[in-house]
Amino acid sequence: QVQLVESGGGVVQPGGSLRLSCAASGITFSHSGMHWVRQAPGKGLEWVAFIRSDGTTQYYADSVKGRFTISRDNSKNTLYLQLNSLRPEDTAVYYCTIGIDYWGQGILVTVSS
Amino acid sequence: DIQMTQSPSSLSASVGDRVTITCRASQGINNYLAWFQQKPGKAPKSLISAASSLQSGVPSKFSGSGSGTDFTLTISSLQPEDFATYYCQQYNSSPFTFGGGTKVEIK
Numbered sequence: 001q002v003q004l005v006e007s008g009g010g011v012v013q014p015g016g017s018l019r020l021s022c023a024a025s026g027i028t029f030s031h032s033g034m035h036w037v038r039q040a041p042g043k044g045l046e047w048v049a050f051i052r053s054d055g056t057t058q059y060y061a062d063s064v065k066g067r068f069t070i071s072r073d074n075s076k077n078t079l080y081l082q083l084n085s086l087r088p089e090d091t092a093v094y095y096c097t098i099g100i101d102y103w104g105q106g107i108l109v110t111v112s113s
Numbered sequence: 114d115i116q117m118t119q120s121p122s123s124l125s126a127s128v129g130d131r132v133t134i135t136c137r138a139s140q141g142i143n144n145y146l147a148w149f150q151q152k153p154g155k156a157p158k159s160l161i162s163a164a165s166s167l168q169s170g171v172p173s174k175f176s177g178s179g180s181g182t183d184f185t186l187t188i189s190s191l192q193p194e195d196f197a198t199y200y201c202q203q204y205n206s207s208p209f210t211f212g213g214g215t216k217v218e219i220k
Contacts, residue, residue, distance in 0.1 A: 035209070045149075045157065045200050045211040059207035062114075095156055100147040100204055101168065103156040 002026040004096050004104035011110045016086050022079040022096030022104055030054075030074040033099055036081045038092035039106075048094070049081065064090075086111045115139050115203050119212030125220040132188040134215045136201035141181055145205035148177055148186045151214075152197045160199075161186065191217070 008020040036048040049070040050059045069082040093106040116139040144164040149157040159168045161177035174189045201212040
């Protein structure tokens with residue numbers, strides 16, 4: 001079955017960086033557009049970024065544009081999210097998704113001094 | 114940007130009730146509308162895509178309808194496992210915005 005497993009989260013100071021990874025299995029990864037979605041504690045879902053199946057096109061939410069970078073390695077079936085210049089308001093559980101169909105279990109990023 | 118307005122933000126209902134949640138887009142989204150269910154501490158689960166197509170394995174008590182800018186999720190007979198928060202999302206154009214969510218609670 002389809003499985004998405006996020007990793008790379010943790011606690012980071014404001015202004016710091018992290019790289020999240022999402023390993024996919026059970027699906028033809030190279031044919032699938034991928035998203036990152038986040039959820040701040042006690043809040044709703046916020047779409048963060050999207051990358052096309054071949055990696056040629058990326059879209060970002062205004063709240064992360066210029067600070068976050070989505071990328072993928074189709075040879076490794078892995079999606080990435082590079083988080084730079086982190087702010088306390090970036091604290092959230094980050095989910096990777098395949099289209100709108102499948103979600104990972106989520107990984108917590110905490111930005112705090 | 115397309116804004117997604119979901120209502121109500123919360124509701125109380127009893128087991129067996131028919132429940133309807135609405136989602137309004139600020140402009141047309143060509144029926145690129147999805148519904149998700151999220152239980153506490155869990156990842157969202159996809160229920161419906163393309164406004165009305167039930168995802169594989171989702172019970173038929175869930176249904177989606179609507180077109181243009183107005184969409185509806187209906188649960189025909191609420192069961193204990195359906196108490197959760199529900200979100201809509203448009204995936205017509207970036208940014209792929211979510212509605213604010215509807216928390217369905219036990220009356």
